[in-house]
Amino acid sequence: MNENTIFDKIIRREIPADIVFEDDICLAFRDIQPQAPIHILVIPKRVIAGVQYATHDDMDLLGHLLIAAKQIAEEQGISADGYRLAINAGDHGGQTVEHLHIHLLGGRPMQWPPG
Ligand code: AMP
Numbered sequence: 001m002n003e004n005t006i007f008d009k010i011i012r013r014e015i016p017a018d019i020v021f022e023d024d025i026c027l028a029f030r031d032i033q034p035q036a037p038i039h040i041l042v043i044p045k046r047v048i049a050g051v052q053y054a055t056h057d058d059m060d061l062l063g064h065l066l067i068a069a070k071q072i073a074e075e076q077g078i079s080a081d082g083y084r085l086a087i088n089a090g091d092h093g094g095q096t097v098e099h100l101h102i103h104l105l106g107g108r109p110m111q112w113p114p115g
Helices: 006-011 056-075
Strands: 019-022 026-030 038-044 083-086 102-106
Touching (some): 056 083
16 A cells, blocks of 8 residues: 555645645645635545545545535535535546545536536
8 A cells, every 4th residue: 555645745744735624534635736716635544545445444434534525615615605526536537646535626616527
């Protein structure tokens, strides 16, 4: 398991990030290349390389991440208008960092289908 992704370095505070939420299980920080007025990444502190590697043992963790993302959306004031949660998995999914993360995007209307 690779514990040296850029996100692990953010968890260990080896590189800076604009952290908006943290608890024992997860960390959330602003994406460095925001694709919307609000673009936050919610990541588990425990390394899972991507959702494609998750198992039944990760069910509580995945639920925790979703509830955290929902709470952050409320705190960021985008809940009433709506927002998008996205998880990219693997090459065709557009995943570039091998540490599971949920994109929280909001502050503008989203389009469908995505590119
Ligand atoms: P994905 O393409 O789904 O793997 O998403 C990875 C995301 O991480 C991209 O949206 C990047 O802009 C973002 N990212 C990469 N490096 C950093 C960083 N140092 N701080 C914050 N976000 C980052």
